[in-house]
Structures are given as C-alpha cells and as structure tokens.
Amino acid sequence: MKWAVRLYGILFVGAIFVGIAFHDALVNSQDFSLRLLHTNDHHARLESVEVGDNLLGGIARRKTLIDTLLAENETTTLLLDAGDIFQGTLYFNKYLGQADVPFYNQMNYAAVAIGNHEFDRGQETLAEFIRSSAFPMISSNLEIDVNSPLSDLIKSWIIVHVNREQIGILGLTTPDTEVLSSPGEGIKFLDPIAAAKKTVKILRGRGVNKIIALTHLGISEDIKLAQQVDGIDLIVGGHSHTPLGNIPGATQPYPLVETSPNGDNVLVVTDWEWGKYLGDLQVVFDGRGHLIYWSGSPHAVDESIIPDPDFEAQLQVFQAPLEELRNKVIGQTDTVLDGDRRNIRSIETNLGNLIADAILAKMQPDGAEIAIVNGGGIRASIPAGNITLGQVMEVLPFGNTIARCDFTGNQIKKLLEHGVSGVEKGEGSFPQVSGIQLMWNPEAPIGSRIMSVNVISPDGSMKPLEDDVSYRVVTNTFLMTGGDGYEIFKQSNNQVDTGFLLSDVVADYISDRPLINPPVGDRIIKAPL
Missing domain, CATH: 3.60.21.10 (Metallo-dependent phosphatases)
Structure with a gap:
C-alpha cells in the first residue's frame, strides 16, 4: 500500500511540474x-x-x-x-x-x-x-x-x-x-x-x-x-x-x-x-x-x-521649378552666416544680426530705432561664398511680414526678459537684435536676467534705455501677434503690419551690399560670472 501512496505522490508532484512547464510554454507562445x-x-x-x-x-x-x-x-x-x-x-x-x-x-x-x-x-x-x-x-x-x-x-x-x-x-x-x-x-x-x-x-x-x-x-x-x-x-x-x-x-x-x-x-x-x-x-x-x-x-x-x-x-519633377529660384545669386559672404539651432537660440550670431539689421534699415525712415526677431524663426545657416535667394528663403521660410510698433523702455526690458527666459530649453523666443546692446546673466532667476540695455544710435554712440521713453520697434508679424510667447507685443501702441515680406527685405539688404560680413559679439553680452 505504501508503494501506491508513493507512486501517487510522485505522479502528483510530476503533474504540478508538467502543469507549470505547460503554463510557461503557453505564456511564451502568447x-x-x-x-x-x-x-x-x-x-x-x-x-x-x-x-x-x-x-x-x-x-x-x-x-x-x-x-x-x-x-x-x-x-x-x-x-x-x-x-x-x-x-x-x-x-x-x-x-x-x-x-x-x-x-x-x-x-x-x-x-x-x-x-x-x-x-x-x-x-x-x-x-x-x-x-x-x-x-x-x-x-x-x-x-x-x-x-x-x-x-x-x-x-x-x-x-x-x-x-x-x-x-x-x-x-x-x-x-x-x-x-x-x-x-x-x-x-x-x-x-x-x-x-x-x-x-x-x-x-x-x-x-x-x-x-x-x-x-x-x-x-x-x-x-x-x-x-x-x-x-x-x-x-x-x-x-x-x-x-x-x-x-x-x-x-x-x-x-x-x-x-x-x-x-x-x-x-x-x-x-x-x-x-x-x-x-x-x-x-x-x-x-x-x-x-x-x-x-x-x-x-x-x-x-x-x-x-x-x-x-x-x-x-x-518637384525640383525643376525650384532650380531657377534656388540658384539666383543675390550677394556674397566670406564667412559662414550662423543659423545653427543651438546657437541662434542661445547667443548672438552674425546671421541673427544680419536679419535684425535688414529690417531695422528698412524701417528707419518710419522712425524705427530697435529691431527684435526670434531665433526660432531662423531655420538654417548660409555657407561662405555666393548667397542665393533660395538660401535666404530656407533661412526664413515662414512667410512672415515686417511689423512695427511703439514700446516704452520698461516694456522692452520685459520683452527681453521673456526672450532669455527659455534659453536652457532651447526655446525659439531667444532674441536676435539690432539697435540695442543688452547684458544678461543666464544664472539669474527667470524674470531678473537682464542687467542693462543700451540704445545704439546710427552713429554708433550708446545711451541707456529709459523706462518711460517711447521707442519704435520693428519685428515680424509672428511676434507681433504673440508668437513664441511674446504676449507683451499685443500691449504695444501704433501697431502696423507693413506688408513687406521678411525674406524679401533681407534679400534686398544683401543685394544692396558688395560683401556680407556682419560683426558679431557686441550686442548680446553674457555677464562675467
């Protein structure tokens, strides 16, 4: 009788192991x-x-x-x-x-x-x-x-x-x-x-x-x-x-x-x-x-x-109609015009300066003193050599037009604070500027990073931005309508969409100059730590 009990026990344990193995095989099969x-x-x-x-x-x-x-x-x-x-x-x-x-x-x-x-x-x-x-x-x-x-x-x-x-x-x-x-x-x-x-x-x-x-x-x-x-x-x-x-x-x-x-x-x-x-x-x-x-x-x-x-x-088939447009030479540069995503969204670059200078020059007859564009709107670099219209359109592909408005100095400081607030995240709001020099501290708390702002006159002289003085600012229509978080633009006075296409204005600016080599390094300055 004992041998029968042992046999049943062995069979029972064996059945358990067989059941486990079968379950694992079933799960694996699923x-x-x-x-x-x-x-x-x-x-x-x-x-x-x-x-x-x-x-x-x-x-x-x-x-x-x-x-x-x-x-x-x-x-x-x-x-x-x-x-x-x-x-x-x-x-x-x-x-x-x-x-x-x-x-x-x-x-x-x-x-x-x-x-x-x-x-x-x-x-x-x-x-x-x-x-x-x-x-x-x-x-x-x-x-x-x-x-x-x-x-x-x-x-x-x-x-x-x-x-x-x-x-x-x-x-x-x-x-x-x-x-x-x-x-x-x-x-x-x-x-x-x-x-x-x-x-x-x-x-x-x-x-x-x-x-x-x-x-x-x-x-x-x-x-x-x-x-x-x-x-x-x-x-x-x-x-x-x-x-x-x-x-x-x-x-x-x-x-x-x-x-x-x-x-x-x-x-x-x-x-x-x-x-x-x-x-x-x-x-x-x-x-x-x-x-x-x-x-x-x-x-x-x-x-x-x-x-x-x-x-x-x-x-x-798609390339053919683009070639004539792409290859039209409108100017020359002896240096790379820097539109690299990481740079254009964190530091002053020569391409950012070129674009800001172009729209400021276009609107100076209207009294414009300051230009501000968003780095996120600049989408490519231009290599040294001939500059083509196609390259300009790839740098500025969004079809924005130029807008102008009036701001107080205090509002401009708030605008610039917003511009440098997202630099750690690589946000497109980082400003590229003309007509001003700003010093900022990237280590300071958001909202307290702008240390000083000077207005640069056409003759190159500088004076501090005054809080209560009104300044005419030129930008693009994307920012004017609050794009990249620039809601403060909606608070500006005398807003006008000029209808001038941003890429056309930059292309004309390049065409009017024998050589494009914009200076860089003296507009957006990081405070020494």
Missing part, C-alpha cells in the same frame, strides 16, 4: 513581437543635408532603408511619424506639403502625429494635405469646431492590427502651437495629460492592451507623460529635435526607460530631425500586454544607402 520604425520633424527636407563632412537624410535614401528593414519582417513592423512634416525648405514654400505627401503615401506610414508647424499656413492648407494622404493624422488633444476645414479630418486615435494583435495609437500635439504657429479660430489645444488618460481609457475599453502615444510634445513633456499616465507602453515623440543613443550630440540613451504611476515600464524614443536618422525599436510584449524585452538603435540615413531610383525620379 508573447508578441513588434518593430517600430519612426521619424519626426521632417520639415520638408526631401533632399539630403550636410552635417559636418557628411550627407545625411534625403527621402530617396529613407525609402531604400525602410524597404530593407521591412523585408526582414514586414508583418510585425509599423512605420510612424511624430509630426512637423511641414515647413523648412523651398519645397514647402512652393508646394505647401504637396511635394511631401506622395512620398509619405508610398512609404506606407501607419500614422502621423499633428505637429505645431502643420498649422503654419492655416487650417485649409493642412486640410488639403490630409485629404491627399493615405495615412491617418492623429491628435487626441485637439478640440475642432464643426465649421473648421479640419472638422472630421483629424482622428484622436486609431487601432491597427499586427499579426492579429490590436495596437492602439493615440496622438498628442503641443499646446504651445497656439503661440508657435497660426492655427486660427475654431481649434482648442487641450491638456495632453488629461487627453491621454481619457484616450487610454477608451482604448482599454475596446480590449486594447498595447498602446503607443505618437506625440509632438518634446522630450521633457514625453517623460512627464510616461510618468503621469498609466496604460501607455511606448511613446514615439518629436518637436524638441532631440538626439538619442548613437545619434551625434546625444546625451541620453535610446530608448529612455521611464516608469508609469502603477510601476510599469514605458519606453520613450525620438529621432532627432530632418530624416537624418531612422528610429528602430524592437519590443516584446507578454500575453497580458506588458513589455518584457526591448532593443534597437537609430540608423543613419547616409551615403552608404543607395537612393531609391523611383523616388529620385519623382523628386526631380
């Missing part, structure tokens, strides 16, 4: 692999761009790389873009997104987020782009009036099926679009955190347990999103042009691993800018939809990649 290829902040960069001694990007090389990676496992791969397809080159100035959309259609993007620059030419231009697209454009935090041209065109979220698994994708757009672009009436930008929580609840209610947030918020806001919202597994972001991992200049890994309020891992990725790299993240979910594995790194879209010949042929 693991789900997903590969994300992603881009952001394309900014109409259909051609390759020079980065140091290298050429990076270009839509034809991107196509080749995407096709190569898709061939490895197309059925479990999603291609996403985190917004700002619009704005930045002659292609956008000429075609308003219609040169970009056929390429995006043919690359089979699964979804594209709405970026702030998608509103730069108003709602109808964006609506026409969406109507031409074969992919959904998404944002969960937009409230769109039924009378808007965008009504019913932008989705809050989508569900895609990958190997019979449901993947929820929600979009988010920076609320700063109201000051960074020109969305117009009929659109409200809601709190992204609240919108994300609401949308996650909807997707969970539909049985989705794997959720991607496709965002145009910036890396710092993406991290907050990961830390404050449960239910999001992956955040694919844009807006801040942040390099991660192996991308040049990166200081953070790819992916960033954050923790949600309930303790789950959340992966955050972004892909720098302009299609220079292609993000590539591979993840595995368990049967309950929890992340259990991840790996990946961005791929350089460099000269080792053979451009897709069909895309090259299509691009040539």
Whole structure:
C-alpha cells in the first residue's frame, strides 16, 4: 500500500511540474513581437543635408532603408511619424506639403502625429494635405469646431492590427502651437495629460492592451507623460529635435526607460530631425500586454544607402521649378552666416544680426530705432561664398511680414526678459537684435536676467534705455501677434503690419551690399560670472 501512496505522490508532484512547464510554454507562445520604425520633424527636407563632412537624410535614401528593414519582417513592423512634416525648405514654400505627401503615401506610414508647424499656413492648407494622404493624422488633444476645414479630418486615435494583435495609437500635439504657429479660430489645444488618460481609457475599453502615444510634445513633456499616465507602453515623440543613443550630440540613451504611476515600464524614443536618422525599436510584449524585452538603435540615413531610383525620379519633377529660384545669386559672404539651432537660440550670431539689421534699415525712415526677431524663426545657416535667394528663403521660410510698433523702455526690458527666459530649453523666443546692446546673466532667476540695455544710435554712440521713453520697434508679424510667447507685443501702441515680406527685405539688404560680413559679439553680452 505504501508503494501506491508513493507512486501517487510522485505522479502528483510530476503533474504540478508538467502543469507549470505547460503554463510557461503557453505564456511564451502568447508573447508578441513588434518593430517600430519612426521619424519626426521632417520639415520638408526631401533632399539630403550636410552635417559636418557628411550627407545625411534625403527621402530617396529613407525609402531604400525602410524597404530593407521591412523585408526582414514586414508583418510585425509599423512605420510612424511624430509630426512637423511641414515647413523648412523651398519645397514647402512652393508646394505647401504637396511635394511631401506622395512620398509619405508610398512609404506606407501607419500614422502621423499633428505637429505645431502643420498649422503654419492655416487650417485649409493642412486640410488639403490630409485629404491627399493615405495615412491617418492623429491628435487626441485637439478640440475642432464643426465649421473648421479640419472638422472630421483629424482622428484622436486609431487601432491597427499586427499579426492579429490590436495596437492602439493615440496622438498628442503641443499646446504651445497656439503661440508657435497660426492655427486660427475654431481649434482648442487641450491638456495632453488629461487627453491621454481619457484616450487610454477608451482604448482599454475596446480590449486594447498595447498602446503607443505618437506625440509632438518634446522630450521633457514625453517623460512627464510616461510618468503621469498609466496604460501607455511606448511613446514615439518629436518637436524638441532631440538626439538619442548613437545619434551625434546625444546625451541620453535610446530608448529612455521611464516608469508609469502603477510601476510599469514605458519606453520613450525620438529621432532627432530632418530624416537624418531612422528610429528602430524592437519590443516584446507578454500575453497580458506588458513589455518584457526591448532593443534597437537609430540608423543613419547616409551615403552608404543607395537612393531609391523611383523616388529620385519623382523628386526631380518637384525640383525643376525650384532650380531657377534656388540658384539666383543675390550677394556674397566670406564667412559662414550662423543659423545653427543651438546657437541662434542661445547667443548672438552674425546671421541673427544680419536679419535684425535688414529690417531695422528698412524701417528707419518710419522712425524705427530697435529691431527684435526670434531665433526660432531662423531655420538654417548660409555657407561662405555666393548667397542665393533660395538660401535666404530656407533661412526664413515662414512667410512672415515686417511689423512695427511703439514700446516704452520698461516694456522692452520685459520683452527681453521673456526672450532669455527659455534659453536652457532651447526655446525659439531667444532674441536676435539690432539697435540695442543688452547684458544678461543666464544664472539669474527667470524674470531678473537682464542687467542693462543700451540704445545704439546710427552713429554708433550708446545711451541707456529709459523706462518711460517711447521707442519704435520693428519685428515680424509672428511676434507681433504673440508668437513664441511674446504676449507683451499685443500691449504695444501704433501697431502696423507693413506688408513687406521678411525674406524679401533681407534679400534686398544683401543685394544692396558688395560683401556680407556682419560683426558679431557686441550686442548680446553674457555677464562675467
């Protein structure tokens, strides 16, 4: 009898181990692999761009790389873009997104987020782009009036099926679009955190347990999103042009691993800018939809990649009308005119000085004494040599006109305080100036950084800015209407939109001078520490 008891005991224990092994095998069989290829902040960069001694990007090389990676496992791969397809080159100035959309259609993007620059030419231009697209454009935090041209065109979220698994994708757009672009009436930008929580609840209610947030918020806001919202597994972001991992200049890994309020891992990725790299993240979910594995790194879209010949042929059709415009020489410079993003948003540069000098000279007959432009509106550098009209238009792509107004000295100080308040974040409000010299302390508290301001007379003499004296200021229409957070411009007197196109004024200024070599270093001075 004892041998029977022992036998039953052995069989029972064995059954337990077999059951455990079977359960583990079942769970493993339910693991789900997903590969994300992603881009952001394309900014109409259909051609390759020079980065140091290298050429990076270009839509034809991107196509080749995407096709190569898709061939490895197309059925479990999603291609996403985190917004700002619009704005930045002659292609956008000429075609308003219609040169970009056929390429995006043919690359089979699964979804594209709405970026702030998608509103730069108003709602109808964006609506026409969406109507031409074969992919959904998404944002969960937009409230769109039924009378808007965008009504019913932008989705809050989508569900895609990958190997019979449901993947929820929600979009988010920076609320700063109201000051960074020109969305117009009929659109409200809601709190992204609240919108994300609401949308996650909807997707969970539909049985989705794997959720991607496709965002145009910036890396710092993406991290907050990961830390404050449960239910999001992956955040694919844009807006801040942040390099991660192996991308040049990166200081953070790819992916960033954050923790949600309930303790789950959340992966955050972004892909720098302009299609220079292609993000590539591979993840595995368990049967309950929890992340259990991840790996990946961005791929350089460099000269080792053979451009897709069909895309090259299509691009040539769009290039042809631009060549005459692009190549018209309007002047010369013997030095690089610095519009580098990091510099133009943190220090005085010779290109910032050139632009400010040009609009001040244009408006001096009207009594203008001071010019202030936002560094964020200056979008490229100009190399030494011939200066073409096309280069000027790429530096100043937004189609702004010149505006003038009257400010007291005290208001100008407040305006400049705002301008230097976001330098740590690389915000576009950093001022480039003419007609004044300012000294500031970047270590001082925000709101107390401006130490002194002097007005520079046409003869080069200087005197302190006086609080109660009225000064005529020239700027662009974007700032005049409160863009980049410059709400104080709305308080100015005698506001006039001159109708002079900013890029035309700068081009004329260059054309009128035999050599462009603006001095630099004596207008925006950091206080010695």
